[in-house]
Amino acid sequence: MQQLAGLHNSKIPPIEVPASFIGNNEHVPSALIAGPPADYEGAMSVNATDELCKICDGRIECAPTAILLISLVHTLYGHIGPEPDYxxxxxxxxxxxxxxEIKDPFIQYTHFNRFTDVHSKKSDGVAFDAEYDFIVVGGGTAGCVLASRLSENRKWKVLMIEAGPEEPKMALIPGLTSEFKGSNIDWQYSMRPKKGFCQNHGDRGCEVVQGRVLGGTSSINDMAYMRGSPADYDEWAILGNEGWSYNEVLPYFKYSEGNYDKDISKNKFFHSTQGPLDVGRYPHVDDNVDVLLSALNEVGYNYTDVNGRHQLGFMRIQTMSYFGERVSAFTAFIEPVRKLRSNLEIVSEALVTKIIFDNTRDTVTALGVEYIKNGTRVRVRATKEVILSAGAINSPKLLMQSGIGPKEYLEYLDLKAIYDLPVGGNFHDHVSVCLPVIKLGKTSTTSKFPEKLKDITTYYSKGIGPLSANFQVVAFLETSISDILGTADIEVRFKGHDSNMYYDKIEMCVSLLTPKSRGQVVLNATDPVFGKPLVYPNFLKDPSDEKKLLEGIQEIVKLFDTEVFKNAEYSFDPRNILNNDCKDHDRVSEDFWSCIIKHFSTPLHNYVGTCKMGTSKDPDSVVDKNLKVFGVTNLRVVDASIMPKITRGSTAAPVIMIAEKASDIIKTNWY
Structure with missing residues (x-):
């Protein structure tokens, strides 16, 4: 047996590598067998927040450089506002x-005396403060596309309601993406703690990242533009969703896309340069990008356009950005037309609390919605449709608190059930395992304080430098138990540890693209309307999910045996993944890796499925192929929640496609 030597903590026993892992089919790199380099401690760089500023002129206190840098960014780009006060x-x-009112949603339909606005309109006994043709609930990734496309018809009056504020300028800086998670432009939800996953998060459970801002999650995500595999959409069609095959949705991808990358856009069959959504690559490329791309090639993978016909391989990713600046759904679809269209109204920092229904003559019709803004409850009517685009967590939440959902569950909460549907089920995401094990030598991007200040001013004046980029290298791999031959099961991202800009370690983030496990979103029983919804992800419940992740990890660690890694002085550093009970394993066995997966598993924040699209015969479906909610007229759901199965890759581009197709369906229906 060979041992994993050189561990810093003397209490950690040496980990032996079984002979079965050595030979023609190695599952661990030679670097893992040898352990970290002897000069590990001396080579460690100081964290940015540990570097103390040398500037003390009596007027300001010395502070960590990270705080000063953020303060400078705030000065140049403005602050993220306070928590919305509804x-x-x-x-x-x-x-x-x-x-x-929540226990009987029909009581308020005849008691609207508090609304005294002379301009209010009545419908079926309900008093409304204003009237629109379409009401879009949610100004996020899908909502912005819908509001923009529907308002192209100047005869239609469109209202878009967003719970968050205007998109702050800070959100446009790619290098600061991680700063917005858990901020006031994030819903700050969390998943219910479980022992089988996210153990590294402790009692907090997995984090949930969902944008609460105009632009939604497209304003705070990693900006990756990934359409998924053609097989994803063909499978949707096979499940009974006619019109959603790859050949039928490809035109909608192209309709949005404005690809300015000459190497990619020259393929006119798959790409377009004419759409409002800018797509391209970051202007800043550090040395590690080339090292990673070359190493993947040495292992045997091919460079490919992951948004073309063949997704398997690796790529310097395409992003929703324009020469170093984020392009969200808001900046692409709303900002250019907002002041030009008097028929488009946007209400931000307004919380929608319910959908108003008329339940007469054996039919349920969505009349409008109620929202709260500045301490005032407002009811608005939709003469044509109410469209939910609040995301895979808030769309089912709003449906359930309005009476559309599992009948027994709603009645258990003492809520009036209007229509019985499996809302909130089928929740899934790309569960990911991020391992900060690549220790850098000569390609470390850590910088001293003066260089960081220079980077900020350079970005502000020219739009280039480390702040103009996020992670850039992605690979798509197929496991031996792939669901469909020739399609990817695993995605691997390489990200700077603790920073997108200044780092001396790289995380290998191995994500499961085809999860079998399904979870659920339910209401907070204590406060169904204003309480945070409860998310039970059930990650890794299906044994095949962990098997695929394990195979992906074992495959990608082979990079440490490449000449490219060795020449670049990349070394395997197990220290950060052995600060838990995984250190107690005697061998680098499957049980060891299973322990690592349970500790370091985390959501990739591509939540889908909770208002599943399907046929009326599918007991798990909530909307039909036209995204209409079953059993309810004038109500659709248009966002990631309608996906029957998650796409292979980040979901921002597919959600935009869904909104493009939905707007086409709606226009055809009402013209």
Whole structure:
């Protein structure tokens, strides 16, 4: 047996590598067998927050450089605003009213005396403050596309309601992406803690990242533009969703895309240069990008356009950006037309609390919605349709708290069930395992404080430098138990550890593209309307999910045996993944890796499925192929929640495609 030597913590026993792992089919690199380099401690760089500023002139206190850098960015680009205050001084009154009405959603339909606006309109006994043709709930990735496309018809009056604020300028900086997770432009939800996954997060459970801002998650995500595999959409069609095969959705991808990358856009069959959504590559490329691309090639993978016909291989990713600046759904679809279209109204920092239904003559019809802004409850009517684009967590939440959902569950919460549908089920995501094990030598990008200041000013003046980029290298791999031959099961991203800009370690993030496990989104029983929804992801419940992740990890660590890695002085550093009970394993066995997966598993924040698209015969479906909610007229769901099965890759581009196709369907329906 060979041993894993050189561990820093003397309490950690040496890990022996079984002979079965050595030979023609190695599952671990020679670097893992040898352990970290002897000069590990001396080569460690100091974390940015540990570098103390030398500037003390009596007017400011010395502070960590990270704080000073962020302060400078705030000065140049503005601050992220405070938490939205929906209630103002009327919180107690509004909460009391909501508590009275939630148990019978039809009571308020005949008691609207508090609305005295002479301009209010009535419909079926309900008083409304304003009237629109279409109401889009959610100004996120899908909502921005829908509002833009529907308002192209100047005869239609369109209202888009967003719970978050305007998109801050800071959000446009690619290098600061990680700063927005858990901020006031994030919903700050979390998943329910479980022992089988996300153990490294402790009692907090897995984090949930969903944008609460105009632009939604497209304003705070990693900007990756990935369409998924053609097989994804063909499978949707096979499940009974006519019109959603790859050949039928490809034109909608191209309709949005404005690809300015000459190497990619020359393929006119798959790409377009005419759409409003800028797609290209970052202007800044550090040395590690070329090293990683070359190493993947040495292992035997081919460089490919992952948004073309063949997804398997690796690529310097395409991103929703324009020469170093984020392009969100808001900046692409709303900002250019907002001031030009008087028929498009946008209400931000407004919380939609319910869908208003008329339940007469044996039919359920969506009349409009109620929202709260600045301490005032407002009811607005949709003469044509209410469209939910609130995302895979908030769309099912709003449906359930309005009475559309599992009947027994709603009645258990003492909520009036209007229509029985499996809302909130089929929740899934790309569960990911991020291992910060690549220790850098001569290609470390860590910088001193003066260089960081220079980078900020360079980006501000020229739009280049480390702040103009995020992670760039991605690979798609097929496991031996692939669901469909020739398609990817695993995606691998290489990201700077703790920073997109200044790092001396790289994380290998291995993500499962085809999860079998399914979870659920449910209401908060204590406070169904204003309480945070409960997310039970059930990651790794199906044994095949962990098997695929294990195979992906074993495959990608082969990079450490490449000449490219050795020449670049990349070394395997197990220290950061052995600060838990995984260190107690005697061998680098499958049980060891299983322990690592359970500790370091985390969502990739591509949540889908909770309002599943399917046929009326499918007991798990919520909407039909035209995204209409079963059993309800004038109500659609248009966002990631309708995906029957998640696409192979980041979901931003597929969600934009879904919104493009939905707007076409809606226009055809109402013209």
């Amino acid at each position: 209630f103002g001084k009327n919180k107690r009154f509004i909460l009391k009213q909501a508590e009275e």
